[in-house]
Amino acid sequence: MKKFSGVGFVLWLSLFGLTSFAADTGKPSITVFAAASLTNALQELGDGFTKETSIPVRFSFAASSTLARQIENGAPADVFLAADLEWMDYLQTRNLIQRDTRHDVLGNRLVLIAPADSKTKLKIEPRFPLAAALGTGRLATGDPDTVPVGRYAREALTTLGVWNDVADRMVRADSVRSALAFVDRGEAPLGIVYETDALIDKHVRVVDVFPAGSHQPIIYPIALTSAAKTDAARFVAYIRGSAGGVAFKAYGFTPLR
Numbered sequence: 001m002k003k004f005s006g007v008g009f010v011l012w013l014s015l016f017g018l019t020s021f022a023a024d025t026g027k028p029s030i031t032v033f034a035a036a037s038l039t040n041a042l043q044e045l046g047d048g049f050t051k052e053t054s055i056p057v058r059f060s061f062a063a064s065s066t067l068a069r070q071i072e073n074g075a076p077a078d079v080f081l082a083a084d085l086e087w088m089d090y091l092q093t094r095n096l097i098q099r100d101t102r103h104d105v106l107g108n109r110l111v112l113i114a115p116a117d118s119k120t121k122l123k124i125e126p127r128f129p130l131a132a133a134l135g136t137g138r139l140a141t142g143d144p145d146t147v148p149v150g151r152y153a154r155e156a157l158t159t160l161g162v163w164n165d166v167a168d169r170m171v172r173a174d175s176v177r178s179a180l181a182f183v184d185r186g187e188a189p190l191g192i193v194y195e196t197d198a199l200i201d202k203h204v205r206v207v208d209v210f211p212a213g214s215h216q217p218i219i220y221p222i223a224l225t226s227a228a229k230t231d232a233a234r235f236v237a238y239i240r241g242s243a244g245g246v247a248f249k250a251y252g253f254t255p256l257r
Contacts, residue, residue, distance in 0.1 A: 027054060027055050027056065027231070028055075028229055028231070029055070029056035029057065029058050030055060030056070030057050030058070030078050030079065030229060030231055030232045030235050031057075031058045031059075031060070031076055031077050031078050031079070032046070032057060032058065032059050032060070032077070032078065032079040032080075032081065032235065033059075033060050033062075033067040033070070033071060033075070033077040033079065033080050033081070034059060034060070034061055034067070034079075034080075034081040034082075035061070035062075035063070035064045035067075035081060035082055035083035035148070035176075035220065036061045036062055036063060036083075036175040036176050036177040036178075037083055037108070037149070037176045037177070037193075037194045037196055037197055038061070038081060038083075038220070039059075039061045039177065040200055040251055041196075041247050041248055041250075041251040041253065042059060042061075042081070042239075043059065044247050045238070045239050045243065045244060045247050046059060046235075048238075048243055048247075049234075049235055049238045049239075049243075052238075053231075053234060053238075055231050055234070055235070057235060060075075060077070061177075062174075062175055063083075063142065063143075063146065063147045063148070063174055063175040063176075064082040064083045064084060064087040064147075064148050065087055065146040065147060065148070066146075066174070066175075067080065067082070067087075068080070068082070068087040068088075068090050068091055071091060071096055071225060072090075072091065072094060072096060076227070077225050077227075077228075078224065078225055078227070078228040078229050078232035078235075079222065079223070079224060079225065079228065079232050079235060079236060080097060080222070080223055080225055081105070081220060081221075081222045082148070082220060082221055082222075083108075083148040083149065083176070083194075083218070083220055084148035084151065084152075084218070084219065084220075085104075085219055085221055086148070086151075087148070088102065088221040088223060091223075091225075092223075095226060096225060096226050097223040097224065097225055097226060098223060098224045098225070098226060098228065099223070101222075101223050101224040101233070101236065102221055102222070102223040103221065103222055103223070103236075103240065104219050104220070104221050104256050105220055105221065105222050105239070105240060105244075105255065105256055106219070106220035106248055106253045106254060106255060106256060107217065107218055107219060107220070107253065107254035107255075107256055108194045108195060108196055108218040108220070108252075108253055108254065109194065109195040109209055109210070109212075109218065110149070110152050110153065110156060110192060110193075110194065110195070110209070110210040110214075110215060110218060111192070111193060111194070111195045111198050111206045111207075111208070111209050111210065112124060112190060112191070112192055112206070112207040112208050112209075112210070113180075113183050113190065113191045113192070113193055113198050113204045113205065113206055113207060114183065114189060114190050114191075114204065114205060114207050115183060115184070115186050115189070115203065115204060115205075116202065116203050116204055116205050118189065118205070120133055120189065120190065120207060121207070122207050122208055123208055124160065124208040124209070124210055124211065124214075125160070125211075126160050126161050127160070127161045127162060128160065128162060130157070130162045130165060130166055130190070131162070131165040131166050131169070133189070133190060134166065134169060134189055134190055135189060137169075137188055137189035137190070138169050138170060138171050138188050138189075139166050139169055139170050139171065139188065139190050139191065139192065140170070140171040140173060140179040140180075140182035140183055140187075140188035140190070140191035140192075141153040141170065141171070141172075141173065141176075141179045141191055141192040141193065142172070142173050142174070142175060142176055142178075142179055143172035143173065143174065144170075144172070145172075147173070147174065147175060147176070148176075148218075149176040149179065149192065149193060149194060150172065150173075150179075150192075152192075152215045152216065152218060153192040153215075155214070155215040155216060156192075156210045156211075156214040156215040159213075159214040159215065160214055171187075171188050171191075176193050176194055176197055177197065179191050179192070179193055180193050180197045180198070180201055180204065183203075183204050184201055184203040184204055185203075190207070191204075192210075194218065195209065195252055196251050196252040196253055199251070199252045200251070219256070220253075222236060222239075222240075224236065
């Protein structure tokens with residue numbers, strides 16, 4: 001497994017955007033790798049956890065695929081919180097998580113979005129006119145080959161019989177937040193993201209929600225990595241507890257028990 005020197009670790013933090021939401025308390029920080037769609041909720045929870053325990057929390061937010069591969073390559077993560085089961089399975093088969101700490105913690109919904117000032121109206125149903133609604137524009141979502149939201153999107157569009165109509169007209173973003181940004185900036189007339197992402201961006205609106213039966217359930221699993229510090233279990237317990245339930249609900253997630 002790849003090792004990180006002191007200098008290399010600092011460079012790695014800069015490169016992959018690890019951020020801390022607490023002052024240095026003298027206690028070792030917990031490093032959490034989490035799906036980009038969890039950014040706002042986890043930042044809030046990290047701050048609350050640090051106030052309660054004095055344990056600093058650092059986050060790296062990106063596509064689950066990117067984070068899983070970073071962990072595989074030796075990145076110093078204590079906790080992994082993914083946006084689908086597949087990338088957690090990926091690490092579990094490589095013995096890079098503690099499987100007895102793995103839990104499904106959240107659910108979400110898949111939505112079609114447009115810029116807030118768009119007049120587009122669509123009802124998502126079999127053979128709905130998605131390609132026509134795009135006009136000369138493109139559909140923004142995560143890369144279906146790697147990014148969970150893109151995989152859900154491809155499955156839903158295939159189930160509804162319109163995937164082939166738009167497969168070559170996609171913006172294959174590197175994360176759900178990148179896909180959201182394309183629509184936010186008006187660079188794509190439509191996008192497919194999680195409902196929670198749409199709720200935090202005033203520059204987009206939800207056109208319609210994809211039927212639950214059109215794709216696999218959107219489930220967020222969490223686990224400690226095989227190299228996790230002892231205190232990391234306290235953070236997992238915190239976000240699975242009442243504080244996590246309140247925060248996640250406020251951001252539109254569905255906590256799972």
